[in-house]
Amino acid sequence: MSGGDVPTKLKVLSNVQYQQICQFISRYRGLAIDCEYELRNRIFQDVDPMALTCILQSEVFNKTRGQHSKNDQRAKKLLKAYESQKDLYDDALLIRMSCVECINPVALCRMLLQEKYKLRHRSHVSRLLKNPHLIDEHHLAACVQQCVVSDNQEGPITDLRRRLIGEEYEMKLKTMAKEAGIHFYDERDLRRMGFDKTPDIKMILPFLYKGEVINWIESKANFGDTKGHKFNIQQQLQSYCNRFGPGIIIYWFGYHEETPLMPENKIGITVLPDFPAKEDLVFMQLDSGEAVPAGAPKETSSPLNESSK
Known part of the structure; x- marks a missing residue:
């Protein structure tokens, strides 16, 4: 260093x-x-x-x-x-x-x-x-x-601070997703479509993360201890998996080492401390049906991967 x-x-x-x-x-x-x-x-x-x-x-x-x-x-x-x-x-x-x-x-x-x-x-x-x-x-x-x-x-000051931090990291998630070339629906889009319980972003077309299919990402400006993670599964994540398939939850401030290993995650939950690295993402080209690593050069102009040209 x-x-x-x-x-x-x-x-x-x-x-x-x-x-x-x-x-x-x-x-x-x-x-x-x-x-x-x-x-x-x-x-x-x-x-x-x-x-x-x-x-x-x-x-x-x-x-x-x-x-x-x-x-x-x-x-x-x-x-x-x-x-x-x-x-x-x-x-x-x-x-x-x-x-x-x-x-x-x-x-x-x-x-x-x-x-x-x-x-x-x-x-x-x-x-x-x-x-x-x-x-x-x-x-x-x-x-x-x-x-x-x-x-x-x-108290009112603490409540405001926590709400602003949560909104800040939701915005960070959306910004990083766009920069990675991901096209998605956000919570507002999904509610207009009639969904009640909604993740922060839902992929328009799923991508692969280290070989796993990802349909949604949930942002948590929090630390993921095992008890809190189990509560999140019961209240939110299980519903997302049932409705949309496998997805990612990001605990931006870290987590207990046992949290990603909990058996409850086997329904299709991947736990991360940050946005997934771009080299670990693989997208599907809409016109050819072929999987392409994020950032790889392409001959076509698929809208899903426009930003990675």
Whole structure:
């Protein structure tokens, strides 16, 4: 590696590496945003930063889901604690409480707002989180605003960031597919054609990837651990395989080494950490019916392979 090269970060993690990351997260005491900083900048610097962010997100989600009913029962006690201390501390009171109670800052805000204002619908609480200035108590409004900007796991800012990242990588998939010479339908095209569950792109004409027929590609701006991948198969990929045939799922931020080897993939699922290399793609010429490697010179002007001339 030359002096100017940037070392490649790990995206496909062994079971040992993955367990080490999960153990660090489970033992960490403090805000998830601080845990993410430790993961990315101090402890696991050889791992793709977005892989670490996604693993943290998954671990925190699983932990939070298990505590949901218990947290609801704690709401009265936590609101009472806030009311008794709000005159003693500055606007960081809820941040301190979330660290002590091991609750995400925004989750703590939800509990307190719901209890204080007797809000029965989640949408009403979400409105106050998006617009803290609507909270009539100024100290609480300031605390909520600080929690929203300090929480990297939930809340309006985090939801927006994740949605934008997902859209960015869907666009990346379409751009790379066009550059490879693939012609496809996207989700909007497929919905107009009457399909309900649709992959991100569906090939107009299938191609071969390392000898395997590919009919569709699904983009996931996420890390593919085995549990999450199994969920994706049940919710989406099995339907795609039944309807369209074999396809590819791309986990742009990497995956657990066992994910591509899961027996559930045998229905026609190929797992990749990036867009397939052009030299591994083989297209069918529409006029001659012959298979042609991507980028190979052609005598005809098949529209499917126009961009690889």
